[in-house]
Amino acid sequence: MPLPARQLLDPACEIKPAWAVFDRDWYLARHAEARHACAGQPPQAALVYYLRIGAARGHSPSPLFDEMFYLARNVEVAELIRAGHYASGFDHFCRHGHRALSPHWLFDDALYASLYEDMTLENLDHHRCYGRYDHYLKSGQREKRMAQFLFDGGYYRMRAIEAGVAEAELDGNGPYVHFLYRLGAGQPELPPSIYFEPAWYVEHNHGARAAIDGGAFHAALHHYLCSDEPDQLDPVPQFSEIFYRQNNPDVAASIEHGYYRSGYQHFIQQGAFELRRPCPDIDLIYYRDMNARVRNDLNLGDVRDAFAHLRLIGLKEKLAHNPPETLAVMTEPAAKQEFMQKARQNLAVFARARLDFTMAGAPALSVLMVLFNKFELTMLALASLRTNFSGAIELILVDNDSSDDTRRIGQYVLGAKIVRSANNIGFLRACNLGLQQVTGPALLYLNNDVELGFGAIETALARLNAQATIGAVGGKIVRTHGALQEAGSIIWNDGTTTGYMRDASPLAPEANFVRDVDYCSAVFLLVRTALLQRLGGFDEAFSPAYYEEVDLCVRIAQAGFRVVYDPGVLIHHLEFGSATHTEASMALMRRGRRIFKTKHKGFLETRPKPAAQNLAAARGRNGGRRRVLFLEDTVPLRRLGSGFVRANDCVHAIAASGYDITVFPVNGAPHDVMSLFGDLPETVEVMHDRNINMLPAFLAERPDYYDLVWVSRTHNLDRTLEMFRKAGMDPAHIPFILDTEAVTTGRDAARRALAGGRKSFAFDAALRAEFAEAGCCRHITAVNKAEVELLRGIGLPNVSLLGTVRAPAPTLAGFAERGGLLMVAAIHQADSPNLDALSWYADEILPALAAELGEPPLLDVVGYVAPEVDLSAFANHQHIRLHGPAGDLTPFYDSHRVFIAPTRYAAGTPYKVYETGSFGLPCVATDLLARQLGWRNGRDLLTAPVNDAAAFAAQIARLYRSEATWTTLRKNALKRLTENTAELFQKAVATILREALYGAGHQRLTVVAGD
Secondary structure (H helix, E strand, C coil): CCCHHHHHCCCCCCCCCCCCCCCHHHHHHHHHHHHHCCCCCCCHHHHHHHHHHHHHHHHCCCCCCCCCHHCCCCCCHHHHHCCCCCCCCHHHHHHHHHCCCCCCCCCCCHHHHHCCCCCCCCHHHCCCCCCCCCCCCCCCCCCCCCCCCCCCCHHHHHHHCCCCCCCCHHHCCHHHHHHHHHHCCCCCCCCEEECHHHHHHHCCCHHHHHHHHCCCCCHHHHHHCCCCCCCCCCCCCCCCHHHHHHHHHHHHHHHCCCCCHHHHHHHHHHHHCCCCEEEECCCHHHHHHHHHHHHHHHCCCCCHHHHHHHHHHHHHHHHCCCCCHCCCHHHHHHHHHHHHHHHHHHHHHHHHEEEEEECCCCCCEEEEEECCCHHHHHHHHHHHHHHHHHCCCCEEEEEECCCCHHHHHHHHCCCCCEECCCCHHHHHHHHHHCCCCCCCCCEEECCCCCCCCCHHHHHHHHHHHCCCEEEEEEEEEECCCEEEEEEEEEEEECCEEEECCCCCCCCHHHCCCCCCCCCCCCEEEEEHHHHHHHHCCCHHHCCCCCCCHHHHHHHHHHHHEEEEEEEEEEECCCCCCCCCCCHHHHHHHHHHHHHHHHHHHHHHCCCCCCCHHHHHCCCCCCCCCCCCEEEEEECHHHHHCCCCCHHHHHHHHHHCCCEEEEEEEEECCCCCCHHHHHHCCCCCCCCCCCCHHHHHHHHHHHHCCCEEEEEEEEEHHHHHHHHHHHHCCCCCCCCEECCCCHHHHHHHHHHHCCCCCCCCCCCCHHHHHCCCCCHHCCCEEECCHHHHHHEEEECCCCCCEEECCCCCCCCCHHHHHCCEEECCCCCCCCHHHHHHHHHHHHHHHHHHHHHHHHCCCHHHHHEEEEECCCHHHHHHHHHHHHHHEECCHHHHHHHHHHHECCCCCCCCCCCHHHHHHHHCCEEEEEEEHHHHHHEECCEEEEEEEECCCHHHHHHHHHHHHHHHHHHHHHHHHHHCCCCCCHHHHHHHHHHHHHHHHHCCCCCCCCCCCCC
């Protein structure tokens, strides 16, 4: 539409974009010279003045277009105006700019295009919209679409109503237009969104009020968005621009390269969803994890993100939003005093309540504790032991001639074997003296200055008994101020030792996976009694103490047994609580090291030298197992669905094949700790605190550590390949496996076809572009036969089918006991196929289903929904109920009659259909999904063509009414799943790994699962 401004503003012009407005009253009120020149003239004089004079002076024709902003943002346009090619910026916008440029500081054309897939110029032309701004003014602002990261029409509307604005006034031209006209009329500025606070802003940002009062800016929001010092401005009290940039170097770099104007823009568009800290005293991860209200509201989609929730609700209700330790960090000396004080305070309890270790039969284990004074600490440790484990404990207390109330400990601790020494013979000899009393199958060496974590004893016993090759078990030792003492320990070639991860958080990824280690501290060390007696206990050459457990663990290993670190065994320890002072302890350590070096010279020659780059390799004794770095979008939790279930199965299969695994989430892992550590094998290292920005540093910390890289999803290969090469991990030298998970080109083609996109979509070219880097990979997997053939068709070698595994576990309820429809669907983004499926159901299938059944059954929708996804359109729907994620889906599958999967575009394999089949709940799906599965219509499930809502509704009605059909489909789907066993899947993964590591020579895998 190349019409100049003078034609578009002509009242007789038939073309009427919503932005092509000349507002006479607003214009004259704003420009005194125009008002003076047009005084006494007919109404049309103002437009004539604007076209002849005002436009050249930088005037705007209405509040909807900001001439000065447009010229400042588009300097090349200003040059063209000076050269006489256009009368004004608005004239350029009328002719060309409306198709790509932002006309106002409150409308971001690029953002609007990126957020909404239907905002292509072709689609806008088809619907006679003159650019995205025209669409926004006509309908987008009322549809709650976002066109600027700090303007929320729905939020503004509520604030305006609260300020006394009539709803009719707001709804007439829409909230966006109302906001602009309100500013133009000089009325008080109302908050445009939860993310901006105008009144606070002008008071707390230097120069803002003066600049607004002086006329340089129209409002606080205008100042914030257009000031030339965005790095100095904070939009709300809860965000610090300086803090955010300093603590997020990746954001600072993005701003430097022009991707964002400010750190706050990044935070609102991305950082809030990633739960980055907005300022020093707000921890959004803590806020979400510590408040069920927050998690529930986010899961239900009631609030966009955790930061918005905090400002809307959390601050008013005083919900905790920062860990106490970050507000006032306790020093270790202070923490030790508190630990001692707690021990003393408990003495009044123990004076009346005895600790009873009396046994009726054989002990489950023996516990040996050496005592020398510190009575209050001993009682706290024994109370912790007794409450920690209810089984029979043979308690052996060796008193090294104490002078305090320890001498009368038998009065307070019943059933213990108390061995008394006439003098202080030291820790080591006291242990060997007590060893003579042991009759239990396992002996726990336990310090008297500890407090045990939940289930520590039971967990350690289970670990020791899990395999006959395990000789000893140790745990995660945490000092009194909350920092790690050790997560297993390392012996270096010079005889020095390192408590792995000392001073780190107990939640650090490196401290939270099971592995074999050089040794574990005798603060808590569980050993097989027979083995210990065969080895003669501690070597008394190390008497009185220190290095004795190092020596013992080396001898255990030399005897053919393993020493295992288990993070599920948690011990809180008052370090040096039993020693007279730390320097005395250090002197004994130096002496013990000299003895150890002499005794174990040959062993030390096999150990690495102490160096930071050797920590990862030295932390575990893995028996020569290969190490795999597993990359995925995020930590693959099963509850996330959308391919993460299969990725989770892959991790389990790799671990079961005998590999050590590190899972690295490319996009970070904003998930709760319970899920992170509970959904993957216990031997897997889960780097939940890392993301792609930290990958280069992570690889630099672990040179030559990994034997193989498994990349889940093709885009992650594209994003990280150069980082690997710079780290010396070129695929030419280290095998890469690409698990495509899904070929997105096929999904994109289907989506374009669905939207009536261009017929000229070059599928082959797009497919080759998607897999441009994949040729460097040693092996490639696809999830179904069709995608395998696609990849082989473009010349990619070593492509195998790695399908989906799901074991049958049918629920018991019969046809008559069930009712309603079920849809299990994770929705990770606004263009999710599952969101499209839900919308299609609501808009087209549901009305057709009502025609078939009269009153349609209620549809329950269960699954993870990303915080940024808006499901408000379905929140109060009469026939749709949203549940968010569910920890246990069994009750849903056991109570509903029909599962629906109205997916119109997708790639990979639809796991949800496997899942519903495994629960014995029959499914109606599109023929697209049936083809991906290789399942047959009328036998394994019912199908309808993509985009045929009436046929889909008819199939739902058929299955909902017919018990015979329902029973047949249930039976056949369960039978199909017996083809997809976990054993076959694990065997396939093992074959792929071997072929990648050792090259050809292994038979190519054909069909694994899902055929």
